[in-house]
Structure formats: structure tokens, C-alpha cells
Amino acid sequence: MESPVQPQPNPLTIPSYTDLPFYRKQVRIALRNCGIINPERIEEYIERGGYLALAKAVTEMTPDEVIGVMKDSKLRGRGGAGFVTGIKWEFARRSPAKPKYVICNADEGDPGAFMDRSILEGDPHSVIEGMAIAAYAIGSEEGYIYCRAEYPLAIAHLKIAIQQAREFGFLGKNIFGTNFSFDLYIKEGAGAFVCGEETALMASIEGRRGEPRPRPPFPAVSGLWNKPSNVNNVKSYAMTPQIILNGAEWFASIGTESSPGTAIFALTGKINHTGLIEVPMGTTLREIIYDIGGGIPGGKQFKAVQTGGPLGGCLPAEALDTPVDFDSLVQAGATMGSGGMIVVDEDTCMVEFAKYFLTFASAESCGKCVPCRIGGRRLLEVLTRIGNGEGKPEDLDEIEYISRNMKEASLCALGQLTPGPVMASLRFFRSEYEAHIYDKKCPAKVCRGLITYKVIEENCTGCMVCKRNCPAGAISGEKRQVHYIDPNICERCGICIEVCKFDAIMIE
Amino acid sequence: MVATSPITTQTDNPLQDGRKRAMLLAALYIAQEQFGWLSEEAIQRVAERLNLTVGQVKSTASFYTMFKLQPQGKYRIQVCEGLSCYLVGGAEPIINYIAEKLGIQPGETTPDGKFTLEVVQCLAACGTAPAVKVNDELYENMTFSAIDQLLERLQQEN
Numbered sequence: 014m015e016s017p018v019q020p021q022p023n024p025l026t027i028p029s030y031t032d033l034p035f036y037r038k039q040v041r042i043a044l045r046n047c048g049i050i051n052p053e054r055i056e057e058y059i060e061r062g063g064y065l066a067l068a069k070a071v072t073e074m075t076p077d078e079v080i081g082v083m084k085d086s087k088l089r090g091r092g093g094a095g096f097v098t099g100i101k102w103e104f105a106r107r108s109p110a111k112p113k114y115v116i117c118n119a120d121e122g123d124p125g126a127f128m129d130r131s132i133l134e135g136d137p138h139s140v141i142e143g144m145a146i147a148a149y150a151i152g153s154e155e156g157y158i159y160c161r162a163e164y165p166l167a168i169a170h171l172k173i174a175i176q177q178a179r180e181f182g183f184l185g186k187n188i189f190g191t192n193f194s195f196d197l198y199i200k201e202g203a204g205a206f207v208c209g210e211e212t213a214l215m216a217s218i219e220g221r222r223g224e225p226r227p228r229p230p231f232p233a234v235s236g237l238w239n240k241p242s243n244v245n246n247v248k249s250y251a252m253t254p255q256i257i258l259n260g261a262e263w264f265a266s267i268g269t270e271s272s273p274g275t276a277i278f279a280l281t282g283k284i285n286h287t288g289l290i291e292v293p294m295g296t297t298l299r300e301i302i303y304d305i306g307g308g309i310p311g312g313k314q315f316k317a318v319q320t321g322g323p324l325g326g327c328l329p330a331e332a333l334d335t336p337v338d339f340d341s342l343v344q345a346g347a348t349m350g351s352g353g354m355i356v357v358d359e360d361t362c363m364v365e366f367a368k369y370f371l372t373f374a375s376a377e378s379c380g381k382c383v384p385c386r387i388g389g390r391r392l393l394e395v396l397t398r399i400g401n402g403e404g405k406p407e408d409l410d411e412i413e414y415i416s417r418n419m420k421e422a423s424l425c426a427l428g429q430l431t432p433g434p435v436m437a438s439l440r441f442f443r444s445e446y447e448a449h450i451y452d453k454k455c456p457a458k459v460c461r462g463l464i465t466y467k468v469i470e471e472n473c474t475g476c477m478v479c480k481r482n483c484p485a486g487a488i489s490g491e492k493r494q495v496h497y498i499d500p501n502i503c504e505r506c507g508i509c510i511e512v513c514k515f516d517a518i519m520i521e
Numbered sequence: 522m523v524a525t526s527p528i529t530t531q532t533d534n535p536l537q538d539g540r541k542r543a544m545l546l547a548a549l550y551i552a553q554e555q556f557g558w559l560s561e562e563a564i565q566r567v568a569e570r571l572n573l574t575v576g577q578v579k580s581t582a583s584f585y586t587m588f589k590l591q592p593q594g595k596y597r598i599q600v601c602e603g604l605s606c607y608l609v610g611g612a613e614p615i616i617n618y619i620a621e622k623l624g625i626q627p628g629e630t631t632p633d634g635k636f637t638l639e640v641v642q643c644l645a646a647c648g649t650a651p652a653v654k655v656n657d658e659l660y661e662n663m664t665f666s667a668i669d670q671l672l673e674r675l676q677q678e679n
Contacts, residue, residue, distance in 0.1 A: 124603035165657045205587030220545030220585040238539045245635035281605040281647040
């Protein structure tokens with residue numbers, strides 16, 4: 014019997030996933046299963062085409078053919094440096110020494126980046142499959158996933174996934190009845206950012222202090238236990254099965270000529286829609302921030318976007334039409350890095366912003382090489398001075414001098430890139446630095462040494478809320494009388510502004 | 522035929538030795554879980570088990586922030602000071618708030634041994650900042666009142 018009621022479009026219908034602006038422009042390759050499958054059940058991964066690529070590689074292709082596909086796809090390492098993955102594999106394959114190791118760098122430490130965590134938690138098998146394919150290609154029988162210990166759920170899901178893959182015969186001896194054997198182990202980090210650097214990472218797997226060493230020799234020649242090793246990022250491995258399954262042409266057709274495929278960004282900061290996005294390379298910053306991210310909240314003005322995390326750089330509004338890919342971002346003055354994208358609005362002081370990253374990076378210096386250990390410290394001193402209103406005119410030259418030396422003389426990428434955010438903010442927001450130094454003003458009204466909190470007399474009702482909430486006891490005044498903030502006691506924490514219901518406190 | 526060497530000691534096989542040393546971080550975690558922190562005794566035991574010197578173990582343990590060379594509270598409250606937390610009003614205000622409530626500074630433990638306050642780097646919960654972690658449990662979108670509730674609950678637990 015037919016229903017007499019005709020279906021009407023219901024305004025309350027939940028929109029389709031692909032109709033949401035946040036998802037419409039996304040193309041999900043590495044994130045294709047995240048949130049869709051149950052990561053604790055290998056059956057659900059298999060149902061979505063999982064381990065088909067591994068089967069294809071080991072039963073139908075030679076290792077050289079696998080490397081050929083990877084080279085043709087021009088997949089560039091998603092860890093940040095953007096080296097072509099296929100070429101890296103070829104180096105490892107040609108290295109004569111044995112055994113060889115396959116290593117996954119899952120030591121995602123950039124503040125503002127959480128894509129590796131999401132892939133490991135939401136789709137651990139894609140990484141395992143990618144690593145197994147890499148192992149087949151380079152001729153390795155043993156792999157390690159070096160994962161941040163701060164990610165207990167990722168580690169738990171990986172453990173389950175590895176166990177299940179062993180039970181199904183995707184790891185272990187004679188995979189798919191061939192001569193190819195491969196097994197995989199998890200190594201937990203212990204909270205050292207520098208261990209994301211590949212030579213430091215391998216030192217840490219070996220149970221030593223995670224200090225980098227000079228390259229060459231590159232890991233492909235002499236890596237873990239001085240044997241040939243192939244180190245790739247989580248995202249690179251997660252994309253590998255799709256490339257093997259769908260072919261190099263398919264992958265190369267997405268994105269741009271020199272940076273094919275998709276880029277994953279963790280969109281955070283002063284933006285309406287935060288979260289992980291995967292877009293074709295070449296999408297512009299404007300599309301990401303406004304179309305996908307929904308713009309800046311509270312009607313505020315966009316000021317800058319930091320890409321590449323604490324070792325990257327910030328870009329101003331003029332650079333919003335920059336396409337995101339490895340080369341364009343570098344050309345514009347930032348880096349791709351591992352994919353953090355932090356948006357800040359007009360309320361952010363760029364000196365303080367740069368200082369934040371510098372504080373992070375210099376604290377994480379392992380201390381082995383002098384330019385990084387001392388350069389970072391000196392640079393931080395200069396920035397702190399400027400932020401406190403004690404900056405000197407020659408400080409800007411000093412920043413450039415120290416930065417150049419760090420860039421040229423540091424042992425690893427941590428030291429070389431530590432000055433990045435400072436240099437980028439100085440390049441694009443020089444006037445803010447100059448305002449701090451010459452006018453002793455913080456244009457964004459953030460730097461504590463350069464601002465004072467004041468009561469707006471006309472608005473103050475004398476309700477005493479600010480006085481009660483002031484942690485420093487800097488506010489005085491009787492009930493129903495205009496209050497007063499003592500600038501010598503005030504710690505510029507901003508609590509009074511938050512609690513005042515009458516907009517009676519301002520920053521000068 | 523290659524003649525087999527008469528004596529194979531451990532140092533003759535660097536790969537074998539290397540494998541043992543590679544257990545160090547995992548062994549330190551186990552020791553830390555058993556002892557609550559890496560005391561002299563814990564370090565001594567790890568060194569003995571892995572054929573390492575106390576100096577080797579200490580030098581490695583002290584490199585990593587997650588190995589604790591001082592006694593820790595039952596609940597390690599780790600407040601993220603990552604930029605995303607800071608931008609949404611977390612980090613410092615939250616650290617100060619907890620520090621005042623517990624009467625300890627970051628890095629310190631309450632006299633009853635219940636809480637240790639720690640400031641940590643990005644917990645990778647930037648989309649749901651501000652984030653706080655207690656032992657292995659992550660708490661997202663933190664507010665002052667959420668912290669009140671959390672601390673109250675932990676106070677009541679044994």
C-alpha cells in the first residue's frame with residue numbers, strides 16, 4: 014500500500030557529510046577510513062579494500078615495480094621535508110648491507126598538529142599495510158613504529174592492529190604464501206621533540222639519548238644499528254596502499270605537478286571550524302581558512318597563519334592566495350612541515366607569537382650542537398627583551414645575525430629551522446617589532462611589559478567583582494565607587510576584563 | 522667452511538648487544554610504573570638487567586622528560602601549554618588556577634603525595650583545546666569549573 018503522505022523535504026534533515034562546507038572541498042586519501050571504520054576490527058579495514066594493495070604488491074609485482082609506481086606517483090614525504098618517497102626506497106633497496114629496517118616516524122611533536130595521532134588511532138592498518146609494502150620494496154623483514162608516548166590510544170590501537178594482522182597472515186612469515194616475511198614492533202618515545210629527527214629517532218629506538226648525528230651517511234645507507242633503514246612519516250605510509258591500488262597516474266592527477274596528492278592539515282587557533290582536513294595540494298590558504306574553516310570567529314580580522322609548526326613560518330593576509338604545496342609555501346616564506354596550521358587574529362602580537370615558538374624550540378634543543386643550544390637561548394633573550402619593552406634598535410640586526418648562524422651551522426633541522434618563525438614574523442610584521450622597540454607599544458595590546466589596565470570611569474559601577482577576582486590584589490575601591498587598578502601591582506592577567514559585566518576596564 | 526670463533530662473548534656481537542640496549546626505554550617505563558618514579562634503586566636494577574652501567578642508564582633516562590627522577594604524585598596533572606590551548610585562553614590561566622587550588626607550583630607534588638602538577642607540550646588535542654591530561658586520561662575543552670569537578674572527583678577517589 015502506498016503511503017498517502019508524500020515525502021517532503023524536512024528542514025531538520027541532517028545534511029549529507031559531503032554537503033557540509035567543512036567536508037565539501039576535502040579529498041580524503043590518508044584519512045579515508047578515519048571515523049568510518051572501527052579501528053579495532055581488521056575486518057572493517059579489509060572490507061574497505063584493506064590489504065589488497067599488499068596482496069597486489071607481493072603477488073603480482075616485483076619490488077622494483079613497486080618502487081617504480083611510488084616514483085611515478087611522485088609522492089613526497091609527508092613528514093615535512095618533502096623528499097620523493099620512491100627515490101628514498103630505491104636508495105634503501107640498493108644498499109647492499111643486511112638486514113634492512115623499515116621505520117615509521119610517528120613522533121608527532123609539533124604543537125598544533127594531530128593528524129598522525131588521528132590516523133594511528135582511527136586507521137592503524139593503513140600504516141601497517143604501507144610499511145609492509147615498503148618492506149617488500151626495499152627487502153626488509155623487520156619494522157619499527159616509533160610513536161610518541163603521549164598517544165596511549167594510538168599505541169593501544171596499533172598493538173591490536175599488529176596482532177590482528179599477524180593472525181590474518183599479513184605480518185609474519187611467508188606473507189600471502191610468498192617468500193616475503195615481515196614483522197613489526199612498536200617503540201614508545203619518552204617526550205623528546207628532537208626524536209622526530211630521523212637520526213635522533215633511530216638513536217632513541219636503540220635505547221640511547223635521542224641526539225641527532227650528522228648526515229651523510231643517510232639512513233638508507235647506515236641507519237638503525239648502522240644498517241640500511243627507511244624512515245617515512247605516518248601519512249606517507251598511510252597513502253601508500255592507495256597509490257599501489259589505484260596507480261601512480263591516479264595519485265599524480267590529484268594536487269599539483271610538483272606536489273601531487275593531498276595535504277593534511279590540522280586547522281586550529283582562531284578559526285570557526287577546527288579539525289583535520291585533507292585537501293588536494295594546490296588548494297589556497299584562503300579556501301582552507303574561509304571556505305573550509307569558516308573564517309575567523311567573532312568578526313575579527315585575520316592576521317596570520319602559521320604553517321609548519323614551531324619550525325615553520327607565518328604568512329600574512331597578503332599571502333592568502335598562496336597555494337599550499339611544498340614549493341609554494343617555502344617560496345612564500347613558510348614551510349609545509351608536518352601540517353599544523355594555526356590561524357591567529359588581530360588580537361595576537363606577532364612578537365609574542367614568535368616568542369612562543371622559540372620558547373618551545375629552544376627548550377627542545379637536545380644541546381648537542383652549539384648553534385642550536387646557545388643560538389636559541391640568545392634569540393629568546395632578544396625577543397623577551399623586546400616583549401618587555403626593553404628592546405634596542407640594534408636588536409633586529411641581532412636577530413638576523415643569530416638566525417643566519419643557526420640556519421647555517423646547526424646539526425639538524427631542529428636547530429636550522431628554530432629561527433624560522435622569528436624570521437618570518439620579522440619579515441612580514443616588521444612594523445610590530447619596531448613599535449615594540451621604538452614606541453614602546455604593543456599594537457595588539459598583548460605584551461605585558463607594554464600595556465596597562467585601566468578602569469573606564471564612566472562605565473564603572475563599583476560592583477567590586479573585579480576587586481574580588483583580582484589574583485594580585487591590585488584593584489582598590491569602595492562599593493559603588495569607581496575602582497582603581499594599581500599598575501605596579503597589576504600582573505596583566507586579564508581576569509578583571511573577563512569578569513567585568515560593564516565593559517569598564519580597558520587596556521592601554 | 523668458515524671456522525667458528527672459539528669464544529663468542531656478547532661484545533663480539535654488536536647487533537645482539539644493541540638489541541639489549543634497545544630495551545632500555547621500555548625497561549625504564551616498567552621500572553617507573555613499579556616504583557612510581559626512577560629511584561636510584563630502580564635505575565640500579567634496570568642497569569643490572571640490561572648489562573649497562575648506572576651511568577649509561579641515568580644519562581639516557583635524564584634525556585627524556587617522561588622519565589621521572591623525583592617521586593611523583595598519584596595523579597599527574599599535565600596541563601598543555603601548546604599554542605592552540607593558549608589561543609583559546611588555556612595554558613597559563615589553567616596552570617595558575619590549578620597551582621593555586623593545589624597550593625603547588627608546576628613540577629611540584631602536593632604534601633599528601635596525591636597530585637603532581639606538570640606543564641607539558643602539545644597533547645595533540647588542539648581541535649578541542651584547552652586540554653589537560655591526568656595520568657593517561659585526556660580531558661578536553663577544559664574550563665575552570667570543569668577543573669573544579671575533575672579535582673573534586675580525584676580528591677574523593679582513593
